[in-house]
Every structure is written in structure tokens, then in C-alpha cells.
Amino acid sequence: MKCSSGCTAAKVVDRYRPHEIVALVKAGYSEELINSDVIWACSVCLKCTEYCPQRVSPFEVVMALRNEAVSRGIAPPKGFVEMAKSVLRVGYIQEPMYTMTKDFEEVSRKELGLPEMPKPRDFEKFRQHVLLVGFERLKEIAQA
Amino acid sequence: MVEGEEVRIGVYVCHCGINIASVVDVKKVVEEVSKVPNVVVAKDYQFMCSQPGQSMIVEDIKQHNLNRVVVAACSPRMHEPTFQKAVERGGLNPYLFEMANIREHCSWVHEKEKAAATDKAVKLIKAAIAKVRLSKPLKVERVKVIPRALVIGGGIAGIRASLDIANAGFEVHLVETRPSIGGNMARLDKTFPTLDCSQCILTPLMVEVSKHPNVTLHTYTDVVSIDGSVGSFKVKLLKKPRYVDESKCTGCGTCVLKCPWTAPSEFDLGLGKRKAIYFEFPQAVPLIPVIDTEHCMYFQKGTCRACERFCPTKAIDFNQKPKEVELEVGAIILATGYALYDVAKAMPEYGYRKYKDVITGLELERLVSATGPTKGQILRPSDGKEPKKVAIILCVGSRDEKHLRYCCRFGCVAGIKHAYYVVSHIPDAEVYVCYRDIRTFGKGYEEFYERIRNYENVRFIRGSPMEILQDADGSLYFDVFDANTNRVVTLRPDLVVLETGVVPHPTFKEVAKLLKCAIGPDGFALELHPKLRPTETSVDGVFLAGAVQGPKDIPDTVAQAGAAASSAIALMSKGYVETVPYVSSINEDLCSGCGVCEPLCAFDAISLVEKDGGKKVAKVDVSKCKGCGVCAAACPSGAAQQLGFTDEQILAMVRSLAR
Ligand SMILES: Cc1cc2nc3c(=O)[nH]c(=O)nc-3n(C[C@H](O)[C@H](O)[C@H](O)COP(=O)(O)OP(=O)(O)OC[C@H]3O[C@@H](n4cnc5c(N)ncnc54)[C@H](O)[C@@H]3O)c2cc1C
Ligand code: SF4
Numbered sequence: 116m117k118c119s120s121g122c123t124a125a126k127v128v129d130r131y132r133p134h135e136i137v138a139l140v141k142a143g144y145s146e147e148l149i150n151s152d153v154i155w156a157c158s159v160c161l162k163c164t165e166y167c168p169q170r171v172s173p174f175e176v177v178m179a180l181r182n183e184a185v186s187r188g189i190a191p192p193k194g195f196v197e198m199a200k201s202v203l204r205v206g207y208i209q210e211p212m213y214t215m216t217k218d219f220e221e222v223s224r225k226e227l228g229l230p231e232m233p234k235p236r237d238f239e240k241f242r243q244h245v246l247l248v249g250f251e252r253l254k255e256i257a258q259a
Numbered sequence: 260m261v262e263g264e265e266v267r268i269g270v271y272v273c274h275c276g277i278n279i280a281s282v283v284d285v286k287k288v289v290e291e292v293s294k295v296p297n298v299v300v301a302k303d304y305q306f307m308c309s310q311p312g313q314s315m316i317v318e319d320i321k322q323h324n325l326n327r328v329v330v331a332a333c334s335p336r337m338h339e340p341t342f343q344k345a346v347e348r349g350g351l352n353p354y355l356f357e358m359a360n361i362r363e364h365c366s367w368v369h370e371k372e373k374a375a376a377t378d379k380a381v382k383l384i385k386a387a388i389a390k391v392r393l394s395k396p397l398k399v400e401r402v403k404v405i406p407r408a409l410v411i412g413g414g415i416a417g418i419r420a421s422l423d424i425a426n427a428g429f430e431v432h433l434v435e436t437r438p439s440i441g442g443n444m445a446r447l448d449k450t451f452p453t454l455d456c457s458q459c460i461l462t463p464l465m466v467e468v469s470k471h472p473n474v475t476l477h478t479y480t481d482v483v484s485i486d487g488s489v490g491s492f493k494v495k496l497l498k499k500p501r502y503v504d505e506s507k508c509t510g511c512g513t514c515v516l517k518c519p520w521t522a523p524s525e526f527d528l529g530l531g532k533r534k535a536i537y538f539e540f541p542q543a544v545p546l547i548p549v550i551d552t553e554h555c556m557y558f559q560k561g562t563c564r565a566c567e568r569f570c571p572t573k574a575i576d577f578n579q580k581p582k583e584v585e586l587e588v589g590a591i592i593l594a595t596g597y598a599l600y601d602v603a604k605a606m607p608e609y610g611y612r613k614y615k616d617v618i619t620g621l622e623l624e625r626l627v628s629a630t631g632p633t634k635g636q637i638l639r640p641s642d643g644k645e646p647k648k649v650a651i652i653l654c655v656g657s658r659d660e661k662h663l664r665y666c667c668r669f670g671c672v673a674g675i676k677h678a679y680y681v682v683s684h685i686p687d688a689e690v691y692v693c694y695r696d697i698r699t700f701g702k703g704y705e706e707f708y709e710r711i712r713n714y715e716n717v718r719f720i721r722g723s724p725m726e727i728l729q730d731a732d733g734s735l736y737f738d739v740f741d742a743n744t745n746r747v748v749t750l751r752p753d754l755v756v757l758e759t760g761v762v763p764h765p766t767f768k769e770v771a772k773l774l775k776c777a778i779g780p781d782g783f784a785l786e787l788h789p790k791l792r793p794t795e796t797s798v799d800g801v802f803l804a805g806a807v808q809g810p811k812d813i814p815d816t817v818a819q820a821g822a823a824a825s826s827a828i829a830l831m832s833k834g835y836v837e838t839v840p841y842v843s844s845i846n847e848d849l850c851s852g853c854g855v856c857e858p859l860c861a862f863d864a865i866s867l868v869e870k871d872g873g874k875k876v877a878k879v880d881v882s883k884c885k886g887c888g889v890c891a892a893a894c895p896s897g898a899a900q901q902l903g904f905t906d907e908q909i910l911a912m913v914r915s916l917a918r
């Protein structure tokens with residue numbers, strides 16, 4: 116259960132435990148998972164793949180479940196679709212925003228002297244590539 | 260039998276209860292094989308290996324004047340020696356015998372095809388008949404066993420094995436590469452599950468072995484070459500210079516006291532310091548110091564010589580040279596033990612060697628030991644403070660497909676013991692033991708686990724962290740998912756103890772190469788049979804004791820050391836070994852001296868020699884030849900033949916099978 120110890124998503128989503136996803140699939144609960152929001156929590160950091168002592172890759176299992184869900188027209192949670200849309204719009208799951216200091220002061224990257232976030236050089240080309248991966252399908256499902 | 264004599268063969272078909280007879284039609288087989296030329300008698304019987312079965316062979320040899328015997332039964336690995344002895348009792352050379360395996364090779368694998376299986380049985384037996392017809396009597400030689408043993412490695416395994424052999428009245432040479440014997444057990448403070456003090460039970464044995472009249476101790480010594488084979492191995496040792504005359508040194512320690520230079524102590528795993536001239540540890544056996552030339556100012560810069568000046572017995576000798584020792588021994592015991600897995604390099608995510616307060620279990624043993632770098636106090640390395648929160652992580656590198664696939668067999672119980680160390684030294688400390696499974700298989704281990712589990716301030720967390728991180732203020736923290744509570748908890752320990760996996764001692768590979776003994780897929784020495792011959796190796800006369808064969812706790816190590824010693828004693832008290840006669844033989848008239856065979860022999864058994872008249876021919880040293888047959892297969896002139904498996908015999912079998 117090293118995956119669940121280090122999982123980036125599990126730190127913020129209590130219900131999400133990569134080891135549990137693998138165990139559920141092995142035990143025959145794939146249907147339940149395909150229809151569940153929980154599989155959309157993974158942040159694709161690949162730490163589980165890197166450190167699993169048994170060469171299991173929970174990440175890949177999660178991806179397979181997501182692909183199955185999408186191919187059946189099961190919509191991902193709204194937040195996930197919003198992230199996908201944002202990628203198509205600005206290249207990030209979220210536009211770079213301000214951050215908060217210890218004293219609850221809002222500061223922007225500029226104020227911190229940080230450079231602008233880099234953007235895809237040829238944005239249209241980037242969009243086309245992202246669409247190839249199947250983002251369009253996500254949007255369709257979400258709209259339906 | 261006499262050359263040119265008529266060949267008279269007896270064939271015996273075994274039912275093996277119903278193992279063979281329920282599939283193979285044994286009556287039909289007998290009928291078929293009795294038609295083969297030279298077969299004088301052919302019979303079937305329920306259990307050929309039983310007393311009546313064997314007697315039948317003995318009687319028939321006499322009554323029918325048989326001079327060849329074939330038994331069709333199980334695998335020759337099972338019963339060839341049984342039937343060879345029966346044949347010998349009947350008055351024949353035991354090598355005028357052949358076995359056809361109609362069980363493993365026939366009835367067991369063709370259960371559902373009875374007719375075909377019967378057919379195949381007939382074919383296999385006919386091939387065996389074809390071969391035995393050309394068999395010649397072979398001679399078993401007796402080789403004397405030198406009544407002296409070599410033990411490589413002076414840990415608890417090597418010490419115990421040496422004492423057992425010495426007490427049986429045989430001479431033992433115990434070789435240890437470090438300046439003192441004792442091995443890893445000497446580093447431990449207490450031993451689970453009874454918590455007796457490790458030094459208290461080990462040092463008396465160290466002293467006993469060093470004082471035993473039958474034992475010669477070679478410390479600070481390496482094995483450089485091993486030749487020969489069972490019964491008479493020729494061994495070369497290289498004694499490294501201590502720069503201290505052992506015959507003069509009284510072990511008073513003045514030199515160590517006076518030496519102004521220090522270096523990290525190997526024994527304390529770098530946690531403490533030692534002098535440039537040092538005893539490996541206070542109870543070292545022998546109690547003779549050694550100069551580490553890398554850190555000695557005299558060796559580095561040419562000045563100092565403080566030790567020489569102050570030594571009351573003038574024992575310091577800067578001119579000491581490495582010394583070669585040659586030995587002849589009849590048996591060898593390998594006891595080179597283990598080393599810890601290099602987690603600093605292989606698992607950087609745990610921060611060992613990056614963060615000072617991440618230590619190994621063995622390092623904790625040194626901290627807790629009264630003779631260790633902190634004189635028995637648990638103080639964390641970064642600031643020398645007493646840790647109040649300690650995390651112990653099990654299975655670090657063990658049972659991991661990306662690291663070591665095997666279980667280290669003592670990490671769990673060592674971790675439980677380490678939790679005890681912490682709470683017994685720092686009663687108000689909190690201990691967290693992060694585990695994947697707790698394996699307490701040994702006698703008293705589960706009870707020990709239960710005892711420690713009941714401490715209020717020891718918590719067992721079912722899960723292992725993925726990484727250990729450091730906060731801006733330098734403190735350590737990690738997240739761990741606990742399956743028992745289904746929570747990810749964040750721990751901020753003052754000290755992290757890693758129960759690291761174990762690997763064979765780094766020199767083991769070299770030693771195995773010298774001996775040509777097999778190494779298993781995990782890198783440890785490969786035993787001849789995992790259950791039935793766990794102390795023997797692929798090389799006759801070489802036995803295994805302790806962690807050299809795989810990770811082992813002390814009880815298992817000591818048990819195996821005793822078993823290895825008794826194997827060596829059995830060999831030496833018998834006094835001789837019988838050679839297997841299936842060796843290579845060179846027909847000198849056919850040999851062209853091309854030398855193809857020489858480099859192919861893995862056992863260095865073939866060399867080219869010059870005959871009278873200058874002709875070069877290959878010569879086999881039968882004491883080294885293992886009968887692998889490589890030379891016979893490679894020889895372009897057919898001069899090299901493996902006795903018992905000559906080209907003629909193999910071709911006769913092939914012809915028979917192809918018919
Ligand atoms: C942290 C920790 C705690 C442990 N606690 C316990 C416990 O409480 N109870 C218990 O039962 N077990 C315990 N163990 C296991 C115990 O250490 C081993 O069972 C034991 O040391 C094995 O003994 P050995 O002689 O086979 O190997 P080792 O102790 O490794 O000895 C091998 C010796 O051979 C020498 N050597 C190696 N190569 C050569 C060579 N080529 N030539 C000459 N000499 C050589 C080495 O220098 C060494 O002296 C613990 C282990 C660890 C890591
Ligand atoms: S890849 Fe997904 S499941 Fe794996 S550790 Fe990262 S967030 Fe967790």
C-alpha cells in the first residue's frame with residue numbers, strides 16, 4: 116500500500132486509495148468503479164507506478180477504467196470536464212492565479228518576481244494534439 | 260565379464276504399484292522386450308525396488324548367467340544406486356546396468372494414452388538394451404580425504420561449525436577477512452526473541468574457538484585460490500599485514516590510546532570513530548590491533564610513529580608484508596554471511612545518508628550497544644538529542660520486485676526488538692512500526708510480538724511510506740496509509756529506523772567463483788536441494804552454513820552450521836570418497852592435439868601434454884572431471900569419450916529409437 120501512502124490525490128480525496136482501486140478491479144467490481152466519480156481523482160503524477168514494490172501500476176488501471184467509462188458515454192464529474200476545457204482554452208487545467216501568503220495576503224506571480232507561465236508556442240497545434248487524445252469526446256459526453 | 264563373451268541380458272519391468280501398471284500394459288511390454296536378441300529373461304514385478312524385487316535380480320544373475328541388467332521403472336535419480344547395488348550383489352560390475360524411466364517419462368505424462376504409452380515404454384526399454392549391450396565394466400576409485408577442514412567466514416555460522424568439527428577431533432582452519440571474528444552478530448546489542456545480550460552469548464564462543472587446540476585462526480586473511488576437489492582441496496590464503504607482530508603484542512591497547520589520528524569506525528558503521536591503529540571492537544578476537552594505512556600519518560606522510568614509540572613490547576612493525584599461507588583440506592564450509600542492501604543508492608526516496616536521522620536497524624544496534632558510539636544511549640545523529648518519536652519501517656528493499664524479491668526473514672522481529680529498545684531506553688517515547696505483513700515464524704517470535712504490541716506507546720501501522728521528506732526547519736516527515744484505520748497519517752518522527760533488506764556478503768561472488776559452486780537467482784549460494792540437501796552445494800565436499808545460503812536468523816544459522824559441520828565430519832571420518840566413473844577418457848591414438856577441449860572444460864580438468872616423440876595429446880585429470888561431457892561432444896576426432904556414455908552407446912540408442 117505504498118501507493119496509497121504517497122498518492123498525490125489520496126492526500127486531498129479521502130475516498131481515493133489507489134491500492135483499493137486495484138483490489139476492487141481484481142475482485143470483480145470494475146462496473147461499480149466505471150460508474151463512480153472516484154476514478155477521476157487521480158492526478159497522473161505516476162508516483163504509484165514508480166514506487167509499487169510489486170510492479171503494479173494503479174495509474175494504468177485507473178486510466179483503463181476512465182477509458183472504458185468514456186467509451187460508454189459515462190460523463191466524468193463536472194470539475195474534471197472543466198479542467199479539460201481549461202486545457203483546451205489556455206493550456207492549463209487552471210489559469211495561473213494568485214497565491215496566498217501566511218498573512219493571508221494575495222500575491223501574483225508578477226509581484227513575487229516570477230516569470231510569466233510559459234504557453235504552448237503554437238496554440239492551435241497544441242489544441243489539435245489534445246483533441247486527438249479524445250478531449251472532444253469528453254466535451255460531447257458532458258454536453259449530452 | 261570376459262571380452263567377446265556372449266551378452267546375456269535380464270530385463271525387469273516394474274509396476275510401481277499402479278503408478279506405471281495402470282497406464283502401461285506391463286505384460287505386453289515384457290512380451291515385446293523378451294523378443295529382443297540377447298534378452299535371456301524378462302519379468303514384471305509390482306515393486307522392483309523392494310527386497311524381493313532386488314533379490315529376484317540377484318538370483319537371476321546367478322541362475323541365468325546374466326551379464327547385463329536393465330530395470331524399467333522410475334527415474335535413475337531415484338533408484339539407480341539401489342539397483343546398481345543389487346547387480347553388484349549378484350556378482351556383476353554395477354555399471355553393466357541400465358535404467359529405463361517408464362514412470363516420469365511415460366506413465367505419468369501419458370496417463371490418457373495407454374496404448375501409446377505402452378508402445379513408448381517398449382521403445383525406451385529397447386534403447387536401454389541397445390546401450391547396455393555395449394557397456395563396459397567401470398572402476399570406482401577411492402580418493403583419500405584429508406582430515407582437515409577449511410571454514411570461510413568467522414561469523415556465528417563459521418564459529419559454530421569450526422567448534423563442532425574441532426570437537427569431533429578434526430583440524431580446522433577458520434578464515435576471516437576482518438581483523439576480528441564475530442561477524443554481524445557481534446554488532447547486535449540484544450537478540451530476539453529472548454533479548455539475551457548478544458556479546459554475552461557470542462564472545463565465549465569466540466574465545467573458545469580461538470583457544471581450541473584443533474583450530475587455527477586466520478584473521479585479516481583472504482582466500483586467494485582454491486584448487487583440487489573433494490577430499491583434497493589446495494587452498495592459498497593471503498594474510499594482510501596488521502603492521503603489528505602478533506607474537507609480541509599483548510593487546511594492552513597503549514598504541515590505540517596514543518595514536519593521534521582517527522577515521523570512521525567500520526564496526527560502528529561509520530556512526531563512531533576509531534583510531535588509525537585500532538581494535539575492531541573491545542572484545543575483538545584476537546585482541547590484536549591493526550593499522551589502517553589510509554589514515555595512518557606514518558604511511559601517508561612519513562611521520563608520527565607514536566604507536567611504535569609507546570608500545571611496551573616493541574610489537575609495531577611498519578615493514579610487515581602480506582603473507583601467503585598454503586593449506587590442503589578435505590572439506591570446505593562456506594560461511595561468508597550477509598551485508599545490508601545499499602538503500603542509500605538504490606532507494607533515494609528514503610533519504611538514508613541524505614538525512615542524518617534516517618538510520619538502519621544495524622546502526623540502531625550500535626547506538627544501543629554499551630560499547631557503541633553513544634555508549635548505549637539512543638541519541639539521534641543530527642544533534643545528539645534523545646528522540647521522542649521514532650518511526651521504524653519494515654521491508655525496506657525486501658519483498659520488492661524492483662529491489663530484492665525475497666523476505667529478509669529477520670527484519671520484522673528485529674524491528675519489533677528495536678521498538679523495545681526505544682521504549683526501554685526512553686520510556687516516554689512514542690514508536691511507530693510501519694509494516695506490510697508481520698512475519699513471526701520462529702519459535703517464541705509471535706509471543707515476543709504480542710509482548711511488544713501491548714506496550715501503550717508502540718503503535719503498529721499497517722502500511723509503508725513511499726518517501727521520507729524534510730521540512731524547511733530540517734525536521735523529517737512522511738505520509739503513510741494505515742490499512743487498519745483506512746487513514747493516511749502524517750508522522751513527524753525525530754528518528755527513522757529502516758529495517759533494510761539483506762544481500763550476500765560482497766566477497767561471496769568471488770569465493771563462489773574460486774570454488775565453482777552455483778549461485779542462486781537471488782545471489783546467495785545455491786543449495787543442492789532446498790529441502791533435502793540444504794547444506795550441500797553443487798561442489799562435492801563444500802558445505803553451507805548461515806546467511807551465505809540466504810537470510811537467516813541466529814537459531815537457523817546455528818542449526819545449519821551444525822548440519823554443515825556434521826556433513827564435513829562424516830566425510831572426513833569415512834576417510835575416502837568414491838569417484839564417479841563417468842569421466843572423460845582420451846584415446847591417445849585418435850587425439851590430434853588440437854586442444855579444442857581444453858578451454859571448454861569448466862573444471863580445468865583437461866590439459867595438453869607432450870608425449871615421447873613430441874606429439875601433443877589431451878590428458879584428463881579424473882579427480883577434477885565432473886563427467887559433463889562437453890569435451891566428448893566437442894572433440895572433432897572422436898578421441899574424447901565419456902565413459903558410460905560413449906558415442907557408440909548413444910548412437911546405438913538413437914538407432915534403436917529411430918527404428
Ligand atoms: C539489524 C539486525 C538485527 C538482528 N537481530 C537478530 C536477533 O535479535 N536475533 C537473531 O536471531 N538474529 C538477528 N539478526 C540476524 C543475524 O545477524 C544473523 O542471523 C547472523 O549474523 C548470521 O550469521 P552468519 O555467520 O551467517 O553471517 P555474518 O554474521 O554476516 O558473518 C559472516 C562473516 O564472514 C566474514 N566473511 C565474509 N566474506 C568473507 C571472505 N570472503 N573471507 C573471509 N571471511 C569472510 C565476514 O566478515 C563476517 O565476519 C539481526 C540482523 C540484523 C541486520
Ligand atoms: S498516479 Fe494517480 S493513483 Fe498514482 S499516485 Fe499519482 S495520483 Fe495517486
Ligand code: SF4
Nearest residue numbers: 508509511512514570
Ligand atoms: S601493539 Fe603494542 S601497544 Fe598496541 S596493543 Fe599491542 S602491545 Fe599494546
